[in-house]
Structure formats: C-alpha cells, structure tokens
Amino acid sequence: MAPDLKSFYKTVDDLAEPFIERLRDAVAIPSISAEDERRADVVRMGMWLKGQLDSLGAAMEARPLGAQPGKEHLHLPPAIIGRYPAKKDESKRTILVYGHYDVQPASLSDGWKTEPFKLSVDDKGRMYGRGSTDDKGPVLGWLNVIESHQKAGIDFPVNLLMCFEGMEEYGSEGLDDFIIAECKPGKFFADADACCISDNYWLGTEKPCLTYGLRGCNYYSIEISGPGQDLHSGVFGGTAQEPMTDLVRVMGSLVDGDGNILIPGIKELVAPLTKEEQSLYKNIAFTMDNLYESLGSKTGIFPDKESTLMGRWRYPSLSLHGIEGAFSAPGAKTVIPAKVTGKFSIRTVPDMEPQEVDSLVYSHVDKVFKSLKSKNTMHCNLQHSGKWWVASPKHWNFTAAAKAVESVWGVQPDLTREGGSIPVTLTFEQATGKNVLLLPMGSSTDAAHSVNEKLDRKNYIEGIKLLGAYLHYVAEEPMKTS
Amino acid sequence: MAPDLKSFYKTVDDLAEPFIERLRDAVAIPSISAEDERRADVVRMGMWLKGQLDSLGAAMEARPLGAQPGKEHLHLPPAIIGRYPAKKDESKRTILVYGHYDVQPASLSDGWKTEPFKLSVDDKGRMYGRGSTDDKGPVLGWLNVIESHQKAGIDFPVNLLMCFEGMEEYGSEGLDDFIIAECKPGKFFADADACCISDNYWLGTEKPCLTYGLRGCNYYSIEISGPGQDLHSGVFGGTAQEPMTDLVRVMGSLVDGDGNILIPGIKELVAPLTKEEQSLYKNIAFTMDNLYESLGSKTGIFPDKESTLMGRWRYPSLSLHGIEGAFSAPGAKTVIPAKVTGKFSIRTVPDMEPQEVDSLVYSHVDKVFKSLKSKNTMHCNLQHSGKWWVASPKHWNFTAAAKAVESVWGVQPDLTREGGSIPVTLTFEQATGKNVLLLPMGSSTDAAHSVNEKLDRKNYIEGIKLLGAYLHYVAEEPMKTS
Numbered sequence: 001m002a003p004d005l006k007s008f009y010k011t012v013d014d015l016a017e018p019f020i021e022r023l024r025d026a027v028a029i030p031s032i033s034a035e036d037e038r039r040a041d042v043v044r045m046g047m048w049l050k051g052q053l054d055s056l057g058a059a060m061e062a063r064p065l066g067a068q069p070g071k072e073h074l075h076l077p078p079a080i081i082g083r084y085p086a087k088k089d090e091s092k093r094t095i096l097v098y099g100h101y102d103v104q105p106a107s108l109s110d111g112w113k114t115e116p117f118k119l120s121v122d123d124k125g126r127m128y129g130r131g132s133t134d135d136k137g138p139v140l141g142w143l144n145v146i147e148s149h150q151k152a153g154i155d156f157p158v159n160l161l162m163c164f165e166g167m168e169e170y171g172s173e174g175l176d177d178f179i180i181a182e183c184k185p186g187k188f189f190a191d192a193d194a195c196c197i198s199d200n201y202w203l204g205t206e207k208p209c210l211t212y213g214l215r216g217c218n219y220y221s222i223e224i225s226g227p228g229q230d231l232h233s234g235v236f237g238g239t240a241q242e243p244m245t246d247l248v249r250v251m252g253s254l255v256d257g258d259g260n261i262l263i264p265g266i267k268e269l270v271a272p273l274t275k276e277e278q279s280l281y282k283n284i285a286f287t288m289d290n291l292y293e294s295l296g297s298k299t300g301i302f303p304d305k306e307s308t309l310m311g312r313w314r315y316p317s318l319s320l321h322g323i324e325g326a327f328s329a330p331g332a333k334t335v336i337p338a339k340v341t342g343k344f345s346i347r348t349v350p351d352m353e354p355q356e357v358d359s360l361v362y363s364h365v366d367k368v369f370k371s372l373k374s375k376n377t378m379h380c381n382l383q384h385s386g387k388w389w390v391a392s393p394k395h396w397n398f399t400a401a402a403k404a405v406e407s408v409w410g411v412q413p414d415l416t417r418e419g420g421s422i423p424v425t426l427t428f429e430q431a432t433g434k435n436v437l438l439l440p441m442g443s444s445t446d447a448a449h450s451v452n453e454k455l456d457r458k459n460y461i462e463g464i465k466l467l468g469a470y471l472h473y474v475a476e477e478p479m480k481t482s
Numbered sequence: 483m484a485p486d487l488k489s490f491y492k493t494v495d496d497l498a499e500p501f502i503e504r505l506r507d508a509v510a511i512p513s514i515s516a517e518d519e520r521r522a523d524v525v526r527m528g529m530w531l532k533g534q535l536d537s538l539g540a541a542m543e544a545r546p547l548g549a550q551p552g553k554e555h556l557h558l559p560p561a562i563i564g565r566y567p568a569k570k571d572e573s574k575r576t577i578l579v580y581g582h583y584d585v586q587p588a589s590l591s592d593g594w595k596t597e598p599f600k601l602s603v604d605d606k607g608r609m610y611g612r613g614s615t616d617d618k619g620p621v622l623g624w625l626n627v628i629e630s631h632q633k634a635g636i637d638f639p640v641n642l643l644m645c646f647e648g649m650e651e652y653g654s655e656g657l658d659d660f661i662i663a664e665c666k667p668g669k670f671f672a673d674a675d676a677c678c679i680s681d682n683y684w685l686g687t688e689k690p691c692l693t694y695g696l697r698g699c700n701y702y703s704i705e706i707s708g709p710g711q712d713l714h715s716g717v718f719g720g721t722a723q724e725p726m727t728d729l730v731r732v733m734g735s736l737v738d739g740d741g742n743i744l745i746p747g748i749k750e751l752v753a754p755l756t757k758e759e760q761s762l763y764k765n766i767a768f769t770m771d772n773l774y775e776s777l778g779s780k781t782g783i784f785p786d787k788e789s790t791l792m793g794r795w796r797y798p799s800l801s802l803h804g805i806e807g808a809f810s811a812p813g814a815k816t817v818i819p820a821k822v823t824g825k826f827s828i829r830t831v832p833d834m835e836p837q838e839v840d841s842l843v844y845s846h847v848d849k850v851f852k853s854l855k856s857k858n859t860m861h862c863n864l865q866h867s868g869k870w871w872v873a874s875p876k877h878w879n880f881t882a883a884a885k886a887v888e889s890v891w892g893v894q895p896d897l898t899r900e901g902g903s904i905p906v907t908l909t910f911e912q913a914t915g916k917n918v919l920l921l922p923m924g925s926s927t928d929a930a931h932s933v934n935e936k937l938d939r940k941n942y943i944e945g946i947k948l949l950g951a952y953l954h955y956v957a958e959e960p961m962k963t964s
C-alpha cells in the first residue's frame with residue numbers, strides 16, 4: 001500500500017457526514033440542462049462548485065461557452081476548470097479529470113418516491129436524489145479527496161486538472177471545441193499526462209470495474225415520400241403507392257430478430273475475436289439473471305453470459321427506433337401517411353470506420369428500395385455519428401487504478417467495455433493524445449436518467465477513497481510513454 | 483318533366499339570396515362535435531334547425547340521446563327528427579332523409595383564407611365556410627325545398643321524414659341504437675318507403691352522380707412486446723430481441739407496394755367482376771389527371787382510369803397507418819421501444835364477410851410471427867369493423883333520382899361507389915329494410931374536412947332543385963317491392 005493511504009482512508013471515514021452534506025447541497029440545486037427555464041440553476045450549480053473549490057485553494061475559472069446553438073437567447077453554462085494545487089509542482093504527474101454538474105429532468109409526478117431534489121437516505125444507506133450518481137457524487141469525489149488530504153495533512157500526490165461541464169445531459173454543446181482548444185500547447189490542459197472520467201457504472205452491484213472501451217453510434221433516417229399530403233385510406237387505398245408499405249420493407253431488410261445485421265459487408269468490418277480477448281469474458285462478474293433483471297423479461301438473444309457481454313461490448317448492433325410522420329397516437333385513424341421517416345442506428349466497434357459503415361448502409365438501402373420498384377421517393381441520411389473508443393488497459397493509468405481498487409475494495413476490478421457511447425472520452429483522447437480511464441463510482445442499480453436515481457453511501461465513501469488512492473498509485477507508476 | 487317542376491325551379495331561383503342567407507346563419511354557428519367546449523354550439527345549431535322547420539310547419543322533435551360514452555359529464559346533442567307535412571298523407575310515398583348539423587373543427591390558424599365560421603362568397607360563386615358542403619348546405623336543401631313549394635303554391639309530393647344528427651363528425655355516437663329503435667313498427671320512422679342521404683360528393687366537378695356502394699373497413703392492431711420497459715440501445719442493442727424488428731417484418735408481410743394484399747384467402751372472398759359491371763367504368767367522368775391532382779403526385783398504382791376506379795370502389799385495399807409506442811418525434815433518440823403497436827386496416831367489398839376477414843388476418847399474422855421464432859409476445863386485435871354496402875341502382879329510388887338529375891343538370895348521372903364508408907347508410911338500410919340512395923350536392927373540390935371548405939353557389943341552388951325534383955319523380959315511380 002502506498003504509505004499515506006491509511007490515514008487518508010481514515011480521514012475520509014471521519015468526514016463521511018460532511019461529505020454527504022456536500023452532496024445534499026449539490027442535489028438541492030435542480031441543474032437540469034434540458035429545460036430552458038432551469039438554465040439559471042445550472043449556472044448557479046457551476047458557480048457553487050467553483051466556490052467550493054476556491055475555498056479548498058484550487059485555482060478555478062468559469063469559462064463562458066457562448067450562446068446555445070439554435071437558442072441564441074440562452075447562454076451555455078460555463079465550463080468550470082481548475083488546477084490543484086494552484087501552482088504546478090513540476091516533479092509530479094498531471095492528471096486531467098472530467099465530470100458534469102448538470103442533471104437529467106426529474107419531477108415527483110414521474111413516479112419518484114421521494115423529492116428528486118432533496119437527498120433522501122434510507123436505512124440501507126441508499127441516497128436517493130437526481131444527480132446523486134450522475135454525476136454530482138463522482139464530481140464531489142474529487143473535492144472530497146482534496147479536502148481529506150488537507151485535513152489529514154498528506155501531501156497531494158499529483159497535479160490535478162479539472163474540467164466540469166454543465167451541458168452533458170443535453171449533448172455537451174460547445175464543449176468539444178473548448179477541450180480541443182485548451183489542450184493545445186501553452187493552454188490550460190496542455191500538460192495532462194493522462195485523463196480520468198468518473199461518469200459510468202459498475203456492471204453489477206458487487207464488483208468494481210475499470211472501463212476501457214465504448215461502442216460508437218451511427219444514426220440514420222430513411223425518408224420515403226409520395227403523395228402531396230396525407231391521404232384518406234377510404235378514398236386512396238388501393239389506388240396510390242403508400243410510403244409506409246415501402247418503409248416497413250426497407251426497415252425489415254436491415255436486421256433479424258436475433259440481432260444479425262443483414263447489411264452486406266458490415267460483419268466483415270469487425271475486428272476478429274482473439275483467443276486472449278475471448279478468455280477475458282469468463283471471469284467478468286455478470287450473470288444471465290443480471291441481464292433478465294435489467295431487461296425486465298427473458299427476451300434476451302443469447303443463452304450465455306459470454307455471448308451476451310460480447311453482443312453488448314464488442315459486436316455491432318442495429319436497432320429500429322421508430323417512424324416519424326406515421327400515425328403514432330392511440331386509437332384508430334385511417335390515414336395514409338404521405339411522408340414517413342424511419343429511424344435506426346448502428347452501434348459500431350473496432351475496426352468499423354464510420355464512413356465505411358455509411359456507404360454500406362446507403363448502398364444496401366438503395367438496392368432494397370430499388371428492388372421494390374416503387375414510384376415513391378427515398379432518401380437515406382446520416383443524422384449523427386460518434387466513433388467507438390478502445391484504450392489499452394495495460395497502460396499505467398489503468399494499472400494504477402487497478403491497484404487502487406484492490407486497496408479499497410480488496411478485489412481485482414473487472415476490465416469492462418460498454419455498449420453505449422460517452423463522446424467526450426474520445427475527445428479527451430484525441431485532444432490530449434494521452435490514455436483515458438473510465439473509473440466508475442456507482443453501481444448498475446443506480447438508475448441514472450430514471451426515476452429514483454440513487455448512489456449507495458458505501459459507493460460514495462469508498463469511491464472517494466478510490467479516487468484518492470488512484471492518484472497515489474498513479475504517482476508511483478513507472479514513467480513509460482503512453 | 484313532372485308538371486309542377488318548372489314553377490318550383492323558378493321559385494328556387496327567386497329565393498336564391500334568402501337561401502344563401504339561411505346557409506350563412508347556419509355556418510355562423512360553430513357546431514364542432516369533436517370539441518367539448520363547443521358542445522353548447524352544437525346544441526344551439528340543432529335547436530336553430532328545429533326552429534326553422536317549426537316555422538315551415540313541420541312537426542319536429544328534439545330527441546335526447548343521453549350522456550356521451552366516456553365523457554359522462556357531456557350530453558350528446560339531440561337528434562332533430564320531424565315530418566312534413568305535419569300530418570301524414572296516406573296517398574303519398576314516405577321518404578326518410580338524413581343529414582348532420584355538426585361540423586369538423588376549423589380555425590384561421592389552420593390556414594383558412596377567410597374566417598371559417600363566416601360564409602364568404604367570392605366572385606366565382608364559391609361559398610367558403612366550415613360546414614358549407616359538409617353537411618349544412620345539403621341539410622338546408624331540404625328546408626329550402628319545403629319553403630319553395632309553399633311560396634310557389636305547389637302540393638308537396640311525398641311525406642318527408644327527417645333525421646338530422648349532431649355527432650356525425652365524431653363517430654355518430656348514440657345514433658345507431660336510436661335509428662334502429664325508431665324504425666320499429668309504430669315508431670317515428672316505421673313507414674319509410676325509401677331513404678336518401680345527401681352527405682357525399684361528386685366524383686369530379688362537372689357531372690352529378692348517384693352513389694350506390696361503399697367499402698367497409700376492418701381496423702386492426704398488432705401489439706408486440708418484450709422488455710419490461712423501454713431500453714437504451716447502447717446498453718441492450720445486440721443482446722435483447724427487439725419488438726420493432728419483429729413488427730416491421732410482420733407489417734411487411736401484409737401488402738406489397740402495388741397494393742396486393744398478401745394475406746392468403748382474402749382475394750378469394752371478393753365477388754368476381756362481371757362483364758356487365760366491367761363495362762360501367764369506361765363511361766364514368768373521371769381521368770387519371772383527376773387522380774394525380776387529388777394525390778398531389780403521380781404515384782398511383784394503375785396507369786388507367788378503369789383499374790383505378792375499381793381499385794377504389796370494388797376491390798379491397800390494405801393500408802399501414804403507423805406504429806404506436808415507437809419513437810415518432812423529430813430528432814434522434816436511441817431508444818429500443820419495449821412495446822409497439824402497428825395499425826393497419828382493410829377496406830372491404832362484396833362478398834367479404836368481416837368475420838371471415840378477421841380469421842384470415844389472425845391466422846396469417848400468427849403464422850408470420852411464429853416463423854420469426856421470436857421470444858417476444860404478439861397480439862393481433864380488431865379495433866373496429868364496419869361492413870361494406872351496395873344497393874341496387876335499378877330500384878325506383880335511384881331511377882327517380884336519375885330523372886331528377888337529367889331534369890336539373892341535363893345529363894345522365896354517373897353511377898358511382900365510394901372507397902370510404904358512411905356507416906349510417908348501412909344502419910338505415912338494415913333498420914328500414916328499404917333502399918338507400920346517396921344523392922350528393924357538392925363536388926370533389928369542396929374540401930370537406932380540410933381548410934377552405936366551400937360549396938359552389940351553383941351546386942347549392944341546383945342542388946335544392948335536385949332534391950325537390952327527386953321527391954317529385956319518386957312520387958311518380960311505379961310501386962314495386964324494394
């Protein structure tokens with residue numbers, strides 16, 4: 001164990017109540033980035049965070065990000081960036097950490113059992129409140145690490161660079177350009193040696209994990225149109241070619257019920273499974289019951305854990321999300337929709353180049369539509385694209401974090417990937433050119449984005465220890481090039 | 483020509499301005515049956531109509547229809563029924579006419595060029611206003627016929643029974659039971675010899691028509707569900723069987739782009755085309771340009787008029803209306819919908835029995851879903867069913883109407899069917915056991931249910947003559963059993 005950790009851990013335990021009070025104060029600010037009328041609360045939350053870090057002696061700045069694209073009357077909340085200690089110690093490594101201080105919408109009427117913006121701790125130590133686990137708990141984790149070192153009188157092991165944003169739950173508007181600019185030589189984040197993001201979750205509830213991969217996402221729309229306006233099926237049924245008829249046929253050609261992507265060439269882009277990688281899945285703490293519980297049913301594709309984890313993490317998937325322009329309300333309306341837009345997306349993995357995926361999609365959809373010999377008109381478009389990300393889990397950034405997990409939790413962490421995307425991960429990797437580690441604090445049952453979001457007291461307190469221990473082990477790791 | 487028609491026609495022409503004023507007064511009452519807050523206006527319209535007929539000496543009654551199903555705090559507007567002359571002349575035929583005094587919603591903000599509830603006559607004699615053609619113009623037609631006979635001093639040729647409702651645009655709630663009850667022996671409509679409904683439109687703009695057939699409609703939903711709640715495609719894509727994937731495949735198995743119904747057995751239920759029927763289509767006043775104009779495109783199924791008219795009138799069609807429960811908004815949401823409900827309907831024709839259609843649909847959908855070997859759950863349900871209707875155009879009710887068209891317009895009317903349904907038609911046929919004639923007043927460009935609904939002055943005034951002439955020719959037709 002790194003020499004100072006024992007007294008650091010004890011200090012965290014001693015300060016547990018004030019640290020929970022700090023989380024209570026943060027949860028009380030309804031910093032909902034998706035709701036225009038809450039924008040002032042988001043800004044208030046950012047300034048509260050800056051104030052807390054100012055008091056701890058960090059050198060903080062609230063950087064304006066300009067007007068919100070498409071809503072020019074609204075200012076984006078500031079990026080809260082800073083450095084601790086305030087003056088760089090050139091003998092130490094520099095770690096750039098990221099988190100977000102905005103939250104998803106929440107209201108009692110959605111089905112919350114407690115007030116969403118009032119932290120409510122139950123007798124099992126579950127701390128309910130919007131933002132508790134996503135992402136106010138982890139962000140405050142870094143503050144609590146700093147305060148614990150000060151109270152314990154332990155030298156801070158690294159130079160900490162911080163980047164906290166207030167628009168993550170609304171597409172991180174304005175952040176990418178800011179990060180790229182501030183990673184340029186001579187700028188605020190220029191000297192980061194590695195990055196750490198605490199904004200995801202354990203795979204289950206018992207075992208911590210380090211996350212080294214994310215799938216990408218290419219989102220497409222297929223628009224088919226014909227008549228000049230919606231038609232009445234009594235008058236036109238049987239005399240007009242109907243866009244919906246074409247669309248369900250094109251959508252039906254994309255994927256089968258077992259998730260096999262039917263677009264020729266897609267499977268061939270996927271990096272082959274190596275023996276080494278295959279062996280990793282067996283030991284991951286995950287069961288089919290975990291899947292069935294989170295699904296709320298037994299309608300999984302695979303019967304076994306390994307195939308399920310590979311299906312989520314390392315193979316692409318294609319989901320049909322819905323149709324815009326058709327009749328979608330309850331009831332029975334006899335409309336022939338004139339223009340319908342089918343939406344689907346492909347989760348991408350190594351080595352799928354997004355542009356290659358695009359051309360395979362376009363040429364397949366074109367071919368299927370042409371085969372229908374329809375008089376209607378079809379356009380297939382990419383709505384957005386985010387690339388997959390995979391880091392090396394053998395980098396010192398990961399080995400340090402693994403040692404920290406062992407020190408705090410007494411187990412080797414699972415090395416996991418995720419099926420979804422956290423786009424800022426790739427931005428940090430590309431802008432810094434350094435290794436990025438995803439180091440989650442919360443567990444799979446935390447219900448981020450859902451009603452009754454919570455963070456377990458144990459995950460919070462041990463999570464603070466974990467973040468601090470990680471910084472100590474990072475300081476000890478031998479220097480190698482990333 | 484029946485002896486008294488000349489002076490009747492002249493009187494109608496002389497009274498044209500007061501008749502247009504009467505329509506203006508009716509249009510000014512916004513009797514929108516679909517809007518709860520307009521219910522008082524619907525009732526006011528019904529009572530205004532009753533008042534007008536009372537003044538003309540008819541024996542009128544406003545019959546309550548009870549509370550509105552599902553909205554028990556609202557009373558249904560009354561059925562306005564009556565008889566003219568007030569005392570039955572046993573030597574004359576009795577004709578039951580139907581119309582509705584409620585209208586579709588309308589507001590300037592929908593794109594109306596004039597105030598929808600203010601009749602606005604332009605320099606081409608187009609009388610714009612909500613309800614002008616659907617169905618206040620035709621309803622007032624009957625009143626104007628009565629008044630013209632009185633002013634001209636001509637004996638009224640038949641006993642007229644009237645049934646005017648105020649919920650037609652909202653499903654005719656409460657009316658079916660009322661009609662059936664009042665057609666029983668000894669009741670109000672018991673002695674009808676034939677029925678006439680003026681609530682549809684010419685096929686084009688130049689030539690009047692008599693309508694003797696309507697398609698039916700069986701409306702179905704296919705519900706497919708699996709997961710306990712909507713899922714995130716990043717987390718579950720590639721590991722869960724997705725209901726949308728199954729649904730587009732089942733929907734794609736129902737119909738092809740040329741409108742061919744792919745459900746085995748459906749085509750075999752359709753009455754074969756006879757040589758005699760086939761020869762009727764050639765002379766109908768309809769062109770492919772009429773179709774393209776109303777479609778707003780050239781995406782028709784057939785290149786020729788005859789196939790197009792048969793596709794609309796005498797063959798079944800299947801339309802896919804949309805999907806409930808999937809993502810249907812603009813934008814890009816990465817949801818895997820947990821439960822999706824596809825909606826489709828089949829327009830039915832002779833000799834398709836609705837229940838036979840149901841069983842063919844259920845067994846096909848079951849078979850296709852089973853072939854997918856999905857773990858999801860599927861239910862296919864009938865949402866509503868209305869049967870097709872075909873009357874004999876050789877009945878004296880039709881031959882009388884044809885003579886009236888020739889007398890007023892100088893042409894033989896087209897004998898047409900319609901692709902949509904007017905459910906009350908079948909109710910009158912079944913309840914009275916007598917022939918029902920659909921005798922339209924307005925033309926295909928009247929835009930009923932749309933913005934800028936209008937009735938041409940010429941169609942209104944000549945239409946009044948037509949309704950009156952019809953009653954005279956009905957009186958002259960030799961008695962045969964229907």
Ligand SMILES: [Zn+2]
Pocket residue numbers: 100134135168199
């Ligand atoms: Zn987050």
Ligand SMILES: [Zn+2]
Pocket residue numbers: 104134169448449
């Ligand atoms: Zn989030």
Ligand SMILES: [Zn+2]
Pocket residue numbers: 582616617650681
């Ligand atoms: Zn109508």
Ligand SMILES: [Zn+2]
Pocket residue numbers: 586616651930931
């Ligand atoms: Zn109508």
